[in-house]
Amino acid sequence: MADFNDLLFQAEKLANDLEGNDELPKVDRSLRQVLEASNELYARVAQSGAQDIQANLLLGSKGIDLPQISQKLENLISRKTFEPLEPIADSDIHTFLKNETESAILRIISEVNERTLSQVQELQWEYIENEWDQEKYKLLSAMTGPSEEFLNLDKTLRTSVLPEVPSPSPLTVEETLFAKEIFKYNKFVMENNKKVSLVECFAKIAKDFQDTKVNEMWDILSYMLNIPPLPRSKDPLINRSTAPGCNFIIKAARTYLEDRYKMYINNVITEDLQNARRGGVPGTYHLVRSFVGLRFHGDYLGLQDGLIDDRPLWPMIYYCIRCGDFKAALECIKHAGMACEELQPILEEYSKTSDLKKINKLEQMIKIQYRRSVRNTTDPFKRAVYCILGCCDVADEHSEVAQTADDYLWLKLTLIREDAEGEKLTFSDLQTTVLEYYGETHYQAHKQPHLYFQVLALTGQFEAAIEFLSRIERYRVHAVHMAIALNEIYLLALPRDVQSPLLSEDPGDPKPGRRLNFVRLIMLYVHRFEITNPSEAIQYFFVLRNLVNLEGQNLFAVCVSDLALECRDYDLLFGKIQSNGTRLKGLVDQFSSIGINTQMIAEMVADQLNHKGLFEDAIKLYDLAHKHEQVLKLMSTMLSQVVHLAPVPGSTRERLQILAEELAFRYVGDSFNCSRQIYTTFYILKDLLNFFDHYHNGQYVLALEAIQKLQIIPLSMNEVDEKVSNFKSLESEVCRVLPDILLATMNILYHRYTHIDEGTEHLKGRIDETEKLAQLHFLRDQAKALTSFAGTLPYRLPGDTNIRLVRMEILMH
Structure with missing residues (x-):
């Protein structure tokens, strides 16, 4: 009974081991299913598992258990380095410090990553911007013709050849006259004479062509440049934007507009002398009186304070001030009596051009009077006079009075006060209004370019005015010479980079300052005729003599x-x-x-x-x-490429040979400056020209004499070691020719050997057998010296050179 109990216990134990203790589930399969699974496993192993089996066998032979390593690798868990940290309790100091350390590491990695990405992006954009700048420069240059970047350079050796029939000059009559004036001016500069006024000279040339609009533009420039010299220690744009430079420019512009208006009044009166009734008394007062009489027939609605000398009071005062004659305006005040006596003090100050502080005080009094009673008056001329003298309502354009661009500009120029408090109009404000607010569209610049040039020039914006004119074919020649005149007296604002656009804006400049690329303007202008008229072109380049590029090179x-x-x-x-x-x-x-x-x-x-x-x-x-050393170095480089060639008339070799002989004749004495090594190399190559000339002409005796004098190859066995030692001191240009020298010399020796061996008559008659054998032995000795020299040289000769040399030596035995 105990045996059965033991047997039952063992059976139950075995069943438990099979069913419940392992992690794998129990699988019940039939014999067919087991067979199919075995066949499938065998097929998979046979097809894709062979390499794994071989790997197991290989590593197993070295004592490595591959399944164990695979299991260890599967058990590895990657650290959660870049995952968010888990929250911890305040008392867990160890974990807190660990988290802080990891956070610091992560923060550094993140900062480095961001900084690297930022630097990469900056470098990328910098590279792209540089590429675009280069492309823009090429496009700008290509608009008027090819530049150096667009030249299709042929790197073959060429000589300078002038055309037999010179091309006609593309210069017009006007451009020719301006070019002659530039030549005269440059001559004055070179002779250190007192400089002439380029504006006056150019304006005189322009008047010969009787173009009214062009003459007006040159007159404007003459007025604007009639100012005291500005300091050259400051940038021209800064000089013109700050006192006293801007004050000089404002005064010059007002003077031009006032003189021009006085001329206009004269023309109006001259056209209707009968009704003007000017009389014979000179002066602005009587001139304005006649003009007002023509403009105001009968009653004029809105005018106030009666008449003076049978003319409306405020138009008389306004037009006297518009002509720039404060004394004439003061005379009107005196005729008016009590009607406008508050204006008398300030007009007296203006007529005497006295203390500005006193004028500022008087302006304040006029402002008060203007606000009390004048602002709402119906007389537009009265409001305009008070605004001009008291600098009131700077935003009012007084369209009833200022009906033309000249009037508007003059009115705004009179209202400029740089040091005023409260509402004020500055010179920069006026420039911005003209250039940016109104611009070319408002003034219909391409229909009336002279008008747009006028408003820009009279507001001191010479760069924008010249750039605009240069875009119009008819006025380009005038724009260029205006720029030259301004640059010579240091009034033209130039960019820092000569590759800037023709008109550019520097962020550091006062608004709305522009800079004109004077260098580009000159080069674009000259490009059209520089090939046909180089003498004129070089005169224009001379105006760039005081400028340098970013590399510090003189632009001339x-x-x-x-x-x-x-x-x-x-x-x-x-x-x-x-x-x-x-x-x-x-x-x-x-x-x-x-x-x-x-x-x-x-x-x-x-x-x-x-x-x-x-x-x-x-x-x-x-x-x-x-630069003698550069000359001989280049000559040696070129000669080494052609020295071994046969002489052909008109070839590169012939030209270089003629040049080499000329240089050898001239490069003697103390004035010659070159290193001995380069000098020696040049003379060796020059003499090798003669050697190869004799060789190709069949003059073998002369050729051997020439090569013996050079002492660069051995012609006897006793000389081999010496020549190998001397070879180390030769330059690469000579070494490059050495294979041709050896082959040519060997050919000469072989030719002489065959002639003697065949019994060819000697120059002095027939030779006996003993002498013949001696000469043959001597030639074989020379040939052997050449092959020994070629085989001993520490220089890699072309592959077939040694073979050809040895073959010819063998043929001589």
Whole structure:
């Protein structure tokens, strides 16, 4: 019975072990299902598990348990580094410190990440902006023709060739006259004579063409430049925007408008002398009296305070002030008596141009009177007079009185007070109104460009006025020369970067200041005729002599170098060195009296030509610049490429050979400056030209004599070690030619060997057998020296050179 109990206990234990103690659920399968699962497992292992099995076998042989490693990897849990931290109790200090540490690390990582992204974005935008700036510059330059960036540079060797028939000059008669005046002015500058007024000279030229609108523009500029010299220690835009510069400009503009209005009154009276009844008394008072008599027939509604001398009082006063004659206005006040006696003190002060402080006090009194009784008056001339003298209601445009652009501008100029309190009109406000508020659309600038130029110039905005004129073909020549005249007296505001647009705005400038790219304006103007008229072009570049670019280069030198690259007439610009070493002067030499260095500009051009691969032209200009080392270095580089070629008439090799002979003749004495190594290399290559000339012409005896004199290759076994040692001191230009030298020399030796071996007659007659054998042995010894030298050289010769040398030596045995 105990045995059965033991057997039952073991059976129940076995059942429990099979059913409930493992984590895996119990699976009941039939024999068919087990068979299908086995087949599926076998197929999966056979198809995709072979590599795993091989990996197990490989790692197992090294003592590594792959299943155990896989289990460990599966059990790894990544740290929650970048997940939010769990809230903790206040008393859990350890966790608190851990969280703070992790927070600090996360904060640093986040800051670094943000800063990196910000820097990447800044660099990206900076790169994009630079690309756009370059593209804009190219587009602006391409609008008037190709610039240096658009040149399709041919890096082949070329020579400067002038056209046989010169192209006709594209300069018009007007442009030619202005160019001659520029030449005269530059001559005055170079001779250190007293400078002439360019505006007067240019205005005189403009008058010869009898264009009324053009003459008016030059008259405006003459008035505006008739001011005391401004300090050159400040920027021109700052000078014109602050006292006393802005006061000078306002006074000049008012003077022009007043003189112009007086001329207008004269013209009106002259057209109707019978009704004007001016009389013979000169002066503004009687001139205005006649004008008012013509304008006001009968009663004029709204006028107040009666008549003086049979004319309305306030129109008489207003037009006297409009003509700029305060004494005439004071005379009107005296005729009026008590009607306007409060204006007499300030008119007396204005007529004497006395203390401004006293005038400011009198203005305050007029303002009070204006607010009491004059503001609501029906007489527009009375309101205008009080506003002008008392600086009242600066926003009122007085459209009944100021009916033209000239009147409006004059009225606003009289109301400008920079130091007034409360409501005031500043010079900057007026400039902003004209340029930005009204602008080209309001003034219909393209229909009447002279009017828009006038309002801009009279408000001291010369840059915007000139840029506008330069966009109109008819007035471009005048715009350019106005800019030149302004720049010469330091009144033109220029940008800091010569690659700026033609008209630009600097954030640091007082509003609405604009800057004119004077350099671009000159270059755009000159570009049309610089190829056909380089002598005129260089005169215009001379006006840029005091300007530099961002790299600190003088812009006259930069423009002349660009001109030289365009026209390639280096002899005309820089002169020419004759065979005796003397230099004929060029166009640039005429400016040497004021420190313009022709050699320095020639070197600039030579550097650019060298960079572009135009080595022949670069050599010519380096020679003009007395850069002897650069000349011989380039000559050596070029000769090493052509020295081994056969001489062909008109080829590059022939040109270089002629130039090399000329340089060798001139580069002697103390004035010659070059390192010995470059000098020696040049002379070796020059002599190699003669060697290859003899070789290609079949003059083998002369060729051997030439190569022996050079002492660069051995012609006997005793010389091999010495020549190998000397080879290390040779420059790369000579080493590059060495394979051709060895082959040519070996060909000469082989040719002589075959002729002697075949019994060819000697120059002195037939030779006996003993002498023949001696000569053959001597030639074989020379050939052996060449092959030994080529095999010993610490220089990698072309692959077939040694083979050809050895083959010819073998043929000589």
